[in-house]
Amino acid sequence: MSEQDQASGLRKWANLQRQQQQAEGAVEVAAAEHVPEQSSSLLTPTVAAVEEPATMALPKPKMPLIVVGLPGSGAPQVNKVKARLGQWSMLGRSWAGDPDDWDIRIVMAESSDLAQLRDQYSRWALWISSDADTFADMFSTLRQLHERGGPRRLLALHEPHLPRQGLLDNLRQAAGYYLNMELLVLAR
Known part of the structure; x- marks a missing residue:
């Protein structure tokens, strides 16, 4: 996953967190239980985010x-x-x-x-x-x-x-x- 994709995903996650806190008010417990389905995929790292890119070249032997x-x-x-x-x-x-x-x-x-x-x-x-x-x-x-x-x-x-x-x-x-x-x- 590119750095731009990661940054975009983090911004979306932060915006969702702010929206949740504003919508829920001061009740933090309710906000923790009420995570929209679309934001849960942003919180869970995917296999693609953890794996090395396939295009990474092996070091040239000396x-x-x-x-x-x-x-x-x-x-x-x-x-x-x-x-x-x-x-x-x-x-x-x-x-x-x-x-x-x-x-x-x-x-x-x-x-x-x-x-x-x-x-x-x-x-x-x-x-x-x-x-x-x-x-x-x-x-x-x-x-x-x-x-x-x-x-x-x-x-x-x-x-x-x-x-x-x-x-x-x-x-x-x-x-x-x-x-x-x-x-x-x-x-x-």
Whole structure:
């Protein structure tokens, strides 16, 4: 039942109550016994008023994205990933969609259950920062994923100002050549 229908029904009920009190005078007991039949249906909630509307959409399930390469876990790290997905979405990358549609899960590369997670989740990403030791750190992370049965294909999540030439290409090529892993680097 819509809010307008409910408000209209309440106004009718209030008007009927006022009319009853005026007609009955000061005798409240008689007014309580003398409820017109048409107003009794307004006092009793109907099934339609209690039930949820049939047009209510079910919440869209979130797409899981497993992210490795971040130092630690928690809300700040998840927000960092969502911010990057939001930037890609604003650049017209339709696959990125709304960052809130993603279920971001931060996983450490040294986790013992990488093979189980790989079988359970198909979307994986490697967070690539831009500090001086990034290549060594990220290659080490990829090597751990390789040794522990992790995924063989990952999306490179990197800061927007990192050029494709240099760090990103070197990391992509090393992952492919030495570890037989595909690191998907998106062009701007």
